[in-house]
Amino acid sequence: MATLSVAAVLAENARRRPHKTALVEGDLRLSFEQVWQRSLSRAGALTGLGVRPGDRVALMAPNTAEFPVAYYAIAAAGAVVVPVHLLLTAPEVEHVLKDSGATLLLVHPGQAATGRAAAQALGIRAVELGGELDRLAADARPLPTYVTRAADDPAVVFYTSGTTGVPKGAVLSHFNLVMNATVNAFDANDIRADDVALGALPLFHAFGQTVSLNSTWRAGATLVLLPRFDAARAIELMVKEGVNTFHGVPTMFVALAAAAGAADALPELRVCVSGGASLPVAVLERFEAAFGATVYEGYGLSETSPTATVNQPVFGTRAGTIGHPLWGVDVEIARAETEDRVELLPPGELGEVVVRGHNVFSGYLGRPEATAEALVDGWFRTGDLGTKDEEGFLRIVDRKKDVIIRGGYNVYPREVEEVLARHPQIAQVAVIGLPDELHGEEVCAVVVPAEGTAPDPAALTEWSKEHLGRHKYPRRVEFTDTMPLGPSMKVLKRELRTRYTGA
Structure with missing residues (x-):
C-alpha cells in the first residue's frame, strides 16, 4: 500500500528549508519550521479532543495564519479537512457539518457566532482558533510527525457551490491534492523557491487552497496572506513584500487593472494565474498593459483538485x-x-x-x-x-445550464459578455436569459458601469447590434453597482435571474 499525506508538503519544507519565511500576515512572519511546529502542536490538541485518523474536521476561517496552521494540523492528525465557505448562513453551515459527518468544527472568532450556532444545532463541539485552540495546544503533547495515510484516503471534502440543488461534498484524496500541487508548481508554470505569492483567494476554496497555498509551499516559496481583498491594498502589499506571483479570479483582475493608475508603485509580477471563471479578453489586455505581466488563464473544478x-x-x-x-x-x-x-x-x-x-x-x-x-x-x-x-x-x-435558448437558437452568454466587455462605459457585465413569452428566453445584460459614466440602455443595445448576431444582442440592459458574488468570487447568475425575472 502506497502511503502519502498532504501534510508532507509542509513537513518536507521544515526539513529542507527550516529557516526560510513560509508565511506572512501583517506583521507576523513565520518560517517553515515554525508553521510546522505550530501545526504539530495543534494536531496534538486535536488528538486530545478525540480526533482519529479518517475523522472529518470542519475548518471555517478567513485568510489569516490560523487557516494554514489548522489545515496542516488536521492533515497531520490523519483527519479529513472540510473547509466551510465564509458567506454561508448558520443553516447552510449546518448542512455542510451534517452531510460531511464532521465531528469537530474549528472556527475563527470572526465566524464564531454562525459556526457555533450550526455546531450546537447538531451537538458537535466547536473550538475557536486563536485563544481556545492555542490553550489546548499548549497543554497537549505535539505529534512527533504526521500520521501516515494511504495515498487514496480522503484528505479534503469540498462542498461545491450547489448551482443545482443542495451543495455536495467532493471527496479529494491525498494523491489528488499532492499531485495537483506538484504539477502546478513544477510543470504548469516555472515556480521557484525564491518566489513570493499573494494569498488573496479564499483558502477555503479549492483554487486558493491548491494553487496559492499547497503549490506555493510545494515549491518552497513564501505566501503573503491578504485576509480581505481590496485592489489598492493588494497593490500596496505586493510592492511592500516583493510579491512576484498573483493568483486571482476575473473580478480581482478587473479591480487591479482599474486601481493600477492611482497607485504610487506597481509590483513586478512574473507569474499571474487566473481561474474560477472565464476571464474576458478585454480584462486580460487591460491588466497586462497596466502591469506588464503575462496572465496564464486556467480552468478547473473542485472535483478536479481543482x-x-x-x-x-x-x-x-x-x-x-x-x-x-x-x-x-x-x-x-x-x-x-x-x-x-x-x-x-x-x-x-x-x-x-x-x-x-x-x-x-x-x-x-x-x-x-x-x-x-x-x-x-x-x-x-x-x-x-x-x-x-x-x-x-x-x-x-x-x-x-447557462446557455440561453432564444427563439430556438442557442446563445452563449460568454460570447456576448466578451463583446460587451470592450464597451468603454462597461466595467463588468453578466449576461443571463430571462423568461419571455414570445421567444422562450430573452437575452439580458446586467452591467456595472465604468466609473464616472452613465450609459444609456438603448444606446448599449444599438451598439451591441453592430457587434453581435440578430439572436444574440441583449434586448434588455439592467444596471447594478455590484454583482452578487459566490464564496469563490464567481458571479451568481442564478441570483441575477431571480432578481430580474418579472422585474
Missing part, C-alpha cells in the same frame, strides 16, 4: 483560451447530448468538457447516483461546454 488545464509557457499562451491540460491529465470534448457514455469529438467541435487523470476526485460523499452521473467511462463530466483546436488549446464556451 486545476485541469492552464496556459503554460511550454505550449505558448493564447488569450481567450484555458491553455492545455496539466501534466498527466487528459481533457477532451465529448458529445454533450450523450449522457450514458463518453463519445469524444474531433478538434473544433463544440461539446462537453471531460477530464481524466490523477486530479479527478473519488466521488460525492454519500451520493453514489450523483457520482455515477459525473464519472462516466473513466471520465469526469464537467457540465461545461467547450472546444479544442488542432493545436490542443481548449476554450470554454459556457456552462451547459
Whole structure:
C-alpha cells in the first residue's frame, strides 16, 4: 500500500528549508519550521479532543495564519479537512457539518457566532482558533510527525457551490491534492523557491487552497496572506513584500487593472494565474498593459483538485483560451447530448468538457447516483461546454445550464459578455436569459458601469447590434453597482435571474 499525506508538503519544507519565511500576515512572519511546529502542536490538541485518523474536521476561517496552521494540523492528525465557505448562513453551515459527518468544527472568532450556532444545532463541539485552540495546544503533547495515510484516503471534502440543488461534498484524496500541487508548481508554470505569492483567494476554496497555498509551499516559496481583498491594498502589499506571483479570479483582475493608475508603485509580477471563471479578453489586455505581466488563464473544478488545464509557457499562451491540460491529465470534448457514455469529438467541435487523470476526485460523499452521473467511462463530466483546436488549446464556451435558448437558437452568454466587455462605459457585465413569452428566453445584460459614466440602455443595445448576431444582442440592459458574488468570487447568475425575472 502506497502511503502519502498532504501534510508532507509542509513537513518536507521544515526539513529542507527550516529557516526560510513560509508565511506572512501583517506583521507576523513565520518560517517553515515554525508553521510546522505550530501545526504539530495543534494536531496534538486535536488528538486530545478525540480526533482519529479518517475523522472529518470542519475548518471555517478567513485568510489569516490560523487557516494554514489548522489545515496542516488536521492533515497531520490523519483527519479529513472540510473547509466551510465564509458567506454561508448558520443553516447552510449546518448542512455542510451534517452531510460531511464532521465531528469537530474549528472556527475563527470572526465566524464564531454562525459556526457555533450550526455546531450546537447538531451537538458537535466547536473550538475557536486563536485563544481556545492555542490553550489546548499548549497543554497537549505535539505529534512527533504526521500520521501516515494511504495515498487514496480522503484528505479534503469540498462542498461545491450547489448551482443545482443542495451543495455536495467532493471527496479529494491525498494523491489528488499532492499531485495537483506538484504539477502546478513544477510543470504548469516555472515556480521557484525564491518566489513570493499573494494569498488573496479564499483558502477555503479549492483554487486558493491548491494553487496559492499547497503549490506555493510545494515549491518552497513564501505566501503573503491578504485576509480581505481590496485592489489598492493588494497593490500596496505586493510592492511592500516583493510579491512576484498573483493568483486571482476575473473580478480581482478587473479591480487591479482599474486601481493600477492611482497607485504610487506597481509590483513586478512574473507569474499571474487566473481561474474560477472565464476571464474576458478585454480584462486580460487591460491588466497586462497596466502591469506588464503575462496572465496564464486556467480552468478547473473542485472535483478536479481543482486545476485541469492552464496556459503554460511550454505550449505558448493564447488569450481567450484555458491553455492545455496539466501534466498527466487528459481533457477532451465529448458529445454533450450523450449522457450514458463518453463519445469524444474531433478538434473544433463544440461539446462537453471531460477530464481524466490523477486530479479527478473519488466521488460525492454519500451520493453514489450523483457520482455515477459525473464519472462516466473513466471520465469526469464537467457540465461545461467547450472546444479544442488542432493545436490542443481548449476554450470554454459556457456552462451547459447557462446557455440561453432564444427563439430556438442557442446563445452563449460568454460570447456576448466578451463583446460587451470592450464597451468603454462597461466595467463588468453578466449576461443571463430571462423568461419571455414570445421567444422562450430573452437575452439580458446586467452591467456595472465604468466609473464616472452613465450609459444609456438603448444606446448599449444599438451598439451591441453592430457587434453581435440578430439572436444574440441583449434586448434588455439592467444596471447594478455590484454583482452578487459566490464564496469563490464567481458571479451568481442564478441570483441575477431571480432578481430580474418579472422585474
